[in-house]
Amino acid sequence: MKLPEFYYHNPDVVALSRDLIGKYLFTCIDGDLTGGYIVETEAYAGVIDRASHAYGGRLTPRTQTMFAQGGVIYVYLCYGIHEMLNIVTSSEGQPHAILIRAIQPTEGLDTMLARRGMDKLKPNITKGPGSVAKAMGISRKINAESLQGDTVWIEDRGLTFADEEVAACPRIGVDYAGEDALLPYRFYVKGNIYVSKPNK
DNA sequence: TTACCGATGCTCT
DNA sequence: GAGCATCGGTAAA
Structure with missing residues (x-):
């Protein structure tokens, strides 16, 4: 079932990033249903996180979506x-967000292959954040879309991963963030073939 | 297998 | 004008 609105209001974005591992992400774009379960996430912790677009409370046309109510x-x-x-989380004015870096596809494989211009299934179809968005048909046109609607949503289907199956380590590509680049805000399923980069 | 590098355009200074 | 929360191809080993 679809995760309820209050799920996204949790102020602990790091805990939520961990919890999203194993949840199912779906989109229905132009009538095509695609989805899979999340195997890699990164937390971006609001105004105090130098890796975040909203660091220091930077409110711009681009970042204003991050300041919305979670969900x-x-x-x-x-x-x-x-x-x-x-995924924007926490309360209004708290610019917390979770980057979806990889999913294991389960639904709408043909549509994903077509969007990616691939003729057969390979792990890199949804490996890495740019690939996930492309395969799922996500674009800036649906920025700020609610997760309670019928375009994009997340479901809990009872799939869980034990703590020893999930790794926590520093985020990717945020070297500019100084000490904050070292924070263990990246979570992934160990050994999953759809996970990007260091994976063991 | 790892390593480099080009593509490409928006955002903010 | 500089700097990106990247990807995929190519080259070398």
Whole structure:
């Protein structure tokens, strides 16, 4: 079943990032249903996190979605090419977000293959945040969309991973964040073939 | 297997 | 004008 609104109001974005591992993410874009379960996330902890777009309370046209009440998505363009999907959490004015870095696809494989321009299934179809967004049909057009609607949502289907199956380590590609780059805010399922980069 | 590098455009200074 | 929360191809080993 769809995660309830209050799930996203939790002020502990790091704990939520861990909890999202194993939850099912779905999109229904242009009538095509696609989905899978989350195997890799990263937490971005609001105004005190130098790796976050909202560090220091930076409120701009781009980041204002992060300041919304938890339960919507934040989509932005990175490196001019890749769109990234984040889950906004916590309360209004607290710019917490969780980057979805990888999923294990279970639904709508044909649609995902077509969107990715691939002819057969390979792990990199949804490995890495840019790949997830592309395979799921997510773009900036649905920035700030609610997770309670019928375009994009997350379900709990009872799949869980024990703590010893989930690794916590520093985030990827945030070297500019100084000491905050070392925080163990990245979570992933050990050994899962859809997880990007260091994986053991 | 690892390592490099180009693509490409928006955001903020 | 500089700097990105990246990906996939190519090259070398």
